Amino acid sequence: MAERFVNDYLLYLLARASSEVSAQFHQRLKTHGLQVAEWRVLASLSDGDGMTIGELAARALQRQPTMTKIITRMADAGLVERRPDASDRRKVRIFITGDGRRRVDDALADAKAHEQEVLADYSPTEAAQMKSMLRALVDRNGASPRED
Amino acid sequence: MAERFVNDYLLYLLARASSEVSAQFHQRLKTHGLQVAEWRVLASLSDGDGMTIGELAARALQRQPTMTKIITRMADAGLVERRPDASDRRKVRIFITGDGRRRVDDALADAKAHEQEVLADYSPTEAAQMKSMLRALVDRNGASPRED
DNA sequence: CTATTTTGTATGAAAAGGAATATATTTTTG
């Protein structure tokens, strides 16, 4: 097989690295009884409860209508709670329920452990370099409101 | 907003970097009249015509049934062609049509230009480092047959 | 060889995602 273009193409390498590494963790998520979308929302909320739908969508790399639907499912499952914003009645703020919190805590610990495993192959310096490179890519390439 | 866990979490940084940078290019793809899935298949095939469905699925980071359907659509659109493998009649090999080739060539040029733009912020050394880091991640984290 | 297992692709029903747009509320403008 040729592999001339694709295997040296930055966008492919990024997509593939993300995909491979994430796939490993998503296997583990099943153990915690969480779907990928649920995990992403709960992990985001664990950084700051009470985000709006729009903030969550941006954080979880989803479009707003998609997030509305994810939240509806998660609210039905009792993982999160919708609460109207007091000062702006257009906004809906999302909070983790006790049940959601219990479900995500183990997953968070597992996520940290998994990250350690992935980074175990690298020196702390290399790991820090890798992360700052990725952050630079993100910063330089726009806080695009999910054009894709 | 807290952003304590997520913004330092490797898997998130990878997903976000990939998502942001890809989103830029996917905007350009529209100009070429190609959907993202079509682009990925055609770009893969441009590296080696005649891959099987399974190889294409792995290459394009998709599941096999998804790829079967993508190929069906693309064959209907006249972009690719299914041909049975001579020596193994389970296999189906996929080839670009003249039409598909014409459609992907400009997109390939554009992809290379876009990559240059993204990498313009980096020295050649840094760019090479970034790519080899990503390749290392891919290599060490499994040729998992799309568990996810 | 034949039976069993494995591999490669396809299919069908259900779930999820996407684009466009509706609705409600707030902000801005003149």
Next chain:
DNA sequence: CAAAAATATATTCCTTTTCATACAAAATAG
């Protein structure tokens, strides 16, 4: 302030993906 524009979320309709599984062909084991 009233009208217009902007913002936040929800909804509708349609396409795509996923999961499970079927089906066919090849490889392997007795």
